[in-house]
Amino acid sequence: MNTLLKLVVQRVALGILLLFAASILIFVGTNILPGDVAQAVLGQSATPQALANLRAELGLDQPAYIRYFEWLAGVLHGDLGKSLTNGQDIAAAIGQRLSNTLFLAAVSAIIAVPLAITLGLIAVRYRDRWPDKVISAVTLASVSVPEFLLGYILMYFLAVQFHIAPSVSTIYPGMSFWAKLHAITLPVIVLVLVVQGQMMRMTRAAVLNLMQSAYIETAELKGLRPFLIIARHAFPNAISPVINVVMINLAYLVVGIVVTEVVFVYPGMGQYLVDHVSKRDVPVVQACGLIFAAVYIGLNMLADVISILANPRLRHPK
Amino acid sequence: MADKLLEVRNLKIEATAYPPGEKPRDITIVDDVSFQLEKGKVLGLIGESGAGKSTIGLSAMCYGRGGVRITGGEIVLNGRDIRQLKPGALRRVRGGEVTYVAQSAAAAFNPAKKLMDQVIETTLQRGEMSKSEAEQRAVMLFGKLGLPNPETFGRRFPHQVSGGQLQRAMTAMALCPKPDLVIFDEPTTALDVTTQIDVLAAIKEAIADTGVAALYITHDLAVVAQVSDDIMVLRGGKTVEYGDVRQIIEAPREEYTRALVSVREIEHEEKKPAAEPVLRVDNVTARYRGTNFDVLKNISVDLSPGQTLAVVGESGSGKSTLARVITGLLPPKEGTITFAGRELSPDMASRKRDDLRELQMIYQMADVAMNPRHTVGTIIGRPLEFYFGLKGEAKRKRIQELLDEIEMGQGFIDRYPAELSGGQKQRVCIARALAAKPKMIICDEVTSALDPLVADGILKLLLNLQKIEHVAYLFITHDLATVRAIADSIAVMYQGKVVRYGSKSEVLSPPFDDYTDLLLSSVPEMKLGWLEEVIEHRRMESAGN
Structure with missing residues (x-):
């Protein structure tokens, strides 16, 4: 148990370290971007004096490293700063949008992960036969089609032609859970289709890799049903590679779905980020960047920890 | 009656071969084999690798x-030809009427699942017993097979128990669904000789107690003689040849069977130690x-020029570490290594090229010790180039000489390892070691992966080369028959220590220390009833203590 704990603590510590490194990268990256917030706010006709005053007011005349540590200190206290363009508290503004994004990601993940793994196992069961080929072809096709195209196609058929789901997925506080769920039907379908392929293929490849093992032959000679052999004897040993791909896709569901949000007018993080990048609102971009980095690092750290826990040799030492 | x-009649089994550079073709693996087995009887199938057993x-x-x-x-089991069964019915035969014990239980158990879950899996699958009944039966079998703490043994994972215990657990798994027939496929081959005897006895007892019939597959005639009826x-x-066990062992009719029965009869007169050893290992620890455990403890041994020192012991005793x-x-x-009169520097990187050249090594797995994309000529030619700067025609001529020495002759120089048999691969490795003109070769279990007759050929070759080249061997092995054949x-x-050391005649003559006695008495002998004698003898001794 001791070695296990040590390994897990190591991973977590590494994740935190990585997050700090990411915060530096985000800060440096946003600071070397061309353009000037004061200029953007005041417009082309502003006087040099007005620009200088605004910069001083926003703290932009301080050296970069001081601003970094001030920003970091704020973040550690839960203060993400104020938006440069509208003066709103960023934490409050992001809160609602982040929960919207997480809601969409969670619903998509709850459908996509079990579906992808089941399809992967079915593909192994009927490897090189028609079910395998159909699954591979369909998932490959759905990955290859751009999300916005997939979104518009679904919108045309499911919303416009058959009125099954709403074409606009705007949700707002006060909506009931079921109403929200109904509203996001289309983006969920799009996202499930998009993340499906990689997870399914990884499951198929990882499990197939194990099918030559001696213990699979043992299971066959025990007279077990083929699907039972795959699900019960092969899959538990394939968790480690599969979980890594699953987590990368979950991270994508949180941070990479700007296009889907725009297509379905969904009030999530992605849209918020894009709006403020165009306005050069650096604190908002930094805050979003840091949250995305935290999600990525957190999920991958979780994948590592699950991989460690899935290994019986580490879980039950001699 | x-x-x-x-009852198996006129069995024919085929496979598709993919020879390198040629079109795939069908080959016959088993041709016209017939045999029968009565309830509760044991039939031994014996042969070398590739015999189809x-x-x-x-x-x-x-x-x-x-x-x-x-x-x-036809394969008639319990009155019906199982070749005609549908997949569903066949699945009920597998794991129900017939079960299987694999050679490597370590690989045959699923590493992610507890032993108990795996042992009772088929029994539960068939719904013949409740979970607690099945677990009770498993615990009973664990006890019968002599596993420690049978009540809690099943809660462990495969990596938490030893190889010998896993082999017994697999036997318990095979017996759990109350089969009519168990197939034992080399169940003790991967075990140490001292472990093998216990597992063998446990298997034999379990077969007798449960009244199950068995097919016992092995390449070791002495082992199969202990458990089989036919x-x-x-x-x-x-x-x-097909007959009852007494006839096969005591009066074999065929030439090939006689060769198997009389295998390992190499005579080797031991030589007197020379005044000046070629290798002196002095008090090495x-x-x-990253560990805090001494794998070797105060090892001191000498090896005379042109002679053979055999290092014997079971896995984990530190033999291969000594080679390292x-x-x-x-x-x-701690300790020093003196080689050809000069003290060797402890780590390889700072040794002189001549030290490296004069001390060569041959490994157990010839397969993985050669680059599969190099030809035999390139493999043997490499040390010639590296140590002697030979090139072109001179190199090719020397390679051919070496190939002649290992009795492989013309036509092999441009072949790839994949085109060679196991014995031939090991010969190429020997030639590669000889190419460096070494004073000493470390042979690490070089015959363990080979069939007995092939291994004999390799041993004869090594002895012959020793006479010609006057090279010394440090021969690491767990096989005492090999030791008898070649050691001086x-x-x-045992456990990182040398427990007995001396000339062959001294070490192999009584009085023995406890461990050497155990080791020597555990080597299966080609006679009926040997297993019972040894077990009985040990029981009496432990009762006497």
Whole structure:
């Protein structure tokens, strides 16, 4: 148990370290971007004096490293700063949008992960036969089609032609859970289709890799049903590679779905980020960047920890 | 008249071969093999690798490994031909009427699941017993097979128990669903000789107690003689001889069977130790990095020029670690190595080229010790280039000389390792070691992966080369028959220590220390009733203490 704990603590510590490194990268990256917030706010006709005053007011005349540590200190206290363009508290503004994004990601993940793994196992069961080929072809096709195209196609058929789901997925506080769920039907379908392929293929490849093992032959000679052999004897040993791909896709569901949000007018993080990048609102971009980095690092750290826990040799030492 | 359980008639099994550079073609693996088995009897299938014995064993479950297909004949089990069964019915035969014990239980158990869940899996699957009944039966079998703490044994994972225990657990798994027939596929081959005897006795007792019939597959005639009622000798997929065990062991009719029975009769007169040893290991203690446990403890041995020192012991005794220390792969914690009169520097990187040249090594797995994309000529030519700067025609001529020395002759120089048999591969490795003109070669289990007759050929070759080249061997092995055949002196290792060391005649003559006695008495002998004698003898001794 001791070695296990040590390994897990190591991973977590590494994740935190990585997050700090990411915060530096985000800060440096946003600071070397061309353009000037004061200029953007005041417009082309502003006087040099007005620009200088605004910069001083926003703290932009301080050296970069001081601003970094001030920003970091704020973040550690839960203060993400104020938006440069509208003066709103960023934490409050992001809160609602982040929960919207997480809601969409969670619903998509709850459908996509079990579906992808089941399809992967079915593909192994009927490897090189028609079910395998159909699954591979369909998932490959759905990955290859751009999300916005997939979104518009679904919108045309499911919303416009058959009125099954709403074409606009705007949700707002006060909506009931079921109403929200109904509203996001289309983006969920799009996202499930998009993340499906990689997870399914990884499951198929990882499990197939194990099918030559001696213990699979043992299971066959025990007279077990083929699907039972795959699900019960092969899959538990394939968790480690599969979980890594699953987590990368979950991270994508949180941070990479700007296009889907725009297509379905969904009030999530992605849209918020894009709006403020165009306005050069650096604190908002930094805050979003840091949250995305935290999600990525957190999920991958979780994948590592699950991989460690899935290994019986580490879980039950001699 | 006992009931007939299994009757195999005119069995034919084929597979598709993919020879390098040629079109795939069908080859016959088993041809026209027939045998029968009565309830509660044991039939031993014996032969070298490639004889088709495992393939025949698995055919009793109508199972073909890899691309192997059963293409002809009848397999009548309990009165019906199982080749005609539908997949569902066949699954009920597998794991129910017939079960299987694999050679490597360590690989055959699922590493992610507890032993108990795996042992009772088929029994539960069939719904013949409740979970608690099945667990009770498993615990009973664990106890019968002599596993420690049978009540809690099943809660462990495969990596938490030893190889010998896993092999017994697999036997328990096979017996749990109350089968009519168990196929034992080399169940003790991967075990140490001292472990093998216990597992063998446990298996034999379990067979007798449960009244199950068995097919016992092995390449070791002495082992199969202890457990079988009948024996079938196979070669190249055909039956050589089929009869009851006494007839096969005591009065074999066929030439090939006689060769198997009389294998390992190499005579080797031991030589007197020379005044000046070529290798002196002086008080060496070693441990691996990051551990706090000495793998070798105060080892001191000498090896005279042109002679053979056999290092014997079971797995984990430190034999191979000693080789690593001598070659400089693992610098010792204490102690020195003197080679050809000069002290060797502890780690390989700082040794002189001549030290490296004069101390060569041959490994157990010839397969993985050669680059599969190099030809035999390139493999043997490499040390010639590296140490002697030979090129072109001169190099080719020397390679051919070496090939002649290992009795492989013309035509092999441009072949790839994949085109060679196991014995030939090991010969190429010997030639590569000889190419460096060494004073000493470390042979690490070089015959363990080979069939007995092939291994004999290799041993004869090594002895012959020793006479011609006057090279010394440090011969690491767990096999005492090999030791008898080639050693001049012997060091017996146990738990990192040399427990007995001296000339061959001294070490192999009584009085023995406890461990050497155990080791020597555990080597299966080619006679009926040997197993019972040894077990009885040990029981009396432990009662006496």
